Amino acid sequence: MDERRFVDFLEKKFPFRRGLGIGDDASVVRCGKSFQLISTDLLVEDVHFRLSDVPLAALAEKALAVNVSDIAAMGGRAQYFYLGLGFPPRLGASALRRFFSGLSRAARRWEVELAGGDYSRSRQMLIAITIVGASARPVRRSGARAGDWVGITGPTGESALGLKLLLAGETRSPFILRHQHPRPQCEKGLRLSAHASAMIDVSDGLLLDLSRLLRASGVGAEIDYEKLPMAPGFRRLCRQRRFSERDLVLAGGEDYQLLFTVPPQQEPRLRRTGTAYHLIGRVSARRGLRLRENGRPLRVTKLGFDHFSAAPGR
């Protein structure tokens, strides 16, 4: 069962009448004049992270970043969160304190508060965070319409490059810092919410997350590879180390840039807010995702990271 079929199965079995449906980065429930956004993420040792690759304080920060980004991706402001923590006793109490120090620092940075939680010992470390946020105008995945621009808030592939460098034994690189200290686009998410027609954060790779947005909207898109933003030094380093630049840019996850669509008449207004972003393509009525480089079609082999690829089959 892949993610799409799994979500279909759940939507049929569990209609969410009180809210606006399942399948976005966060659920949307009306609360007075505003909307409450809630999102859950589960990180499991040896599936999403290895304890040997990341210090515990950075791990806590990443776990929270993923969730803060989910709220930003809906155009909301994250407010408070709940932590379910499964912790292997073998790591010891000082490791537990390092984890909470990192969590506390990250919570202050993104102005979110810990509101409750549950703790258990466990063999694998696991972090289940549920985050609550609010938005006056939540942006869903399903609002893209033919003719809208496709935009992104910044370069992708940085975190994936950092991971590759880490795995190759390097320890110092701005890309490693990007991998260990993700930056959810909180302020940009808020500004985009007034203008974007659809939005998603790039957690599993540009193409995979874009294809999710397009599917939810029932549309397709043409993307121009040469318009994708690239971090300074990125291209050179990829060439030097013989890493596939395209794989990293198109399929590398965990950058947490915001990928959005904006109607042409809204785009000049968005531009005037001073938000930095890049227009990388156009939404089309014809379904599917078509990638071009300087006008010529580009074939894509690898879409991105699907957590379901290793889920129980059939």
Next chain:
Amino acid sequence: MDERRFVDFLEKKFPFRRGLGIGDDASVVRCGKSFQLISTDLLVEDVHFRLSDVPLAALAEKALAVNVSDIAAMGGRAQYFYLGLGFPPRLGASALRRFFSGLSRAARRWEVELAGGDYSRSRQMLIAITIVGASARPVRRSGARAGDWVGITGPTGESALGLKLLLAGETRSPFILRHQHPRPQCEKGLRLSAHASAMIDVSDGLLLDLSRLLRASGVGAEIDYEKLPMAPGFRRLCRQRRFSERDLVLAGGEDYQLLFTVPPQQEPRLRRTGTAYHLIGRVSARRGLRLRENGRPLRVTKLGFDHFSAAPGR
């Protein structure tokens, strides 16, 4: 670090300014004219359950029951929930479907909706549920005052007896059903909310949960053992099988009865609502929990189940 010190550490490190504090069954945040209650529970394979002891559908039901009960314990109505599921691929897709069938049945029974979630493979199965509810008048643990009655909605020890029978190889007993199909006291929680001064659900054992309530309220209590309700056939079965009745009644967890305190002037009003409950003792200004049987002091050796007993020490 035991649970109390851990919660103290977290409260200092993570002040929750938006809410009414950490340490209750659920967090309390104002939402318009009402209050929103949110609670998180984490269940880990081989810590909270063994896959050999409980069918997957019943496990899903139990996981949801724990959370529904947390909301009932605050005098609220559970509305919707989020599921973080770590699932071992070796169990297969049909096991996953059995889990969701149980979850769907339980969600219908308690009138709660699945609002979102996250899925991952994992070696140990793990279930992280965050539940959202509402209450016009949330009842906290900290409201008990000297002179209040201590009350409970029904007998304790039934689930623990069921587990003992299961472990002894039996398969048919009403107590095994109680263990496998817990019954959160949703309606009673709502009725109690108008009158109780403090409330908690008995998840880890009567004495342990009562001592948590008393500590949060800064008071003590005298409890009369002979007033504790006992299920039909319970005493006889304990005697036959040489199980310690007192251990089961006082320290057996997972019954999800509601333990509450009620001011003497409110008690007649609560009585008139038709809610069934038992008065088992009295709150006193003198701290500590004193247990008597027919007026004579009773010594207690075992308090109940503390999930922290196996947490990293010191």
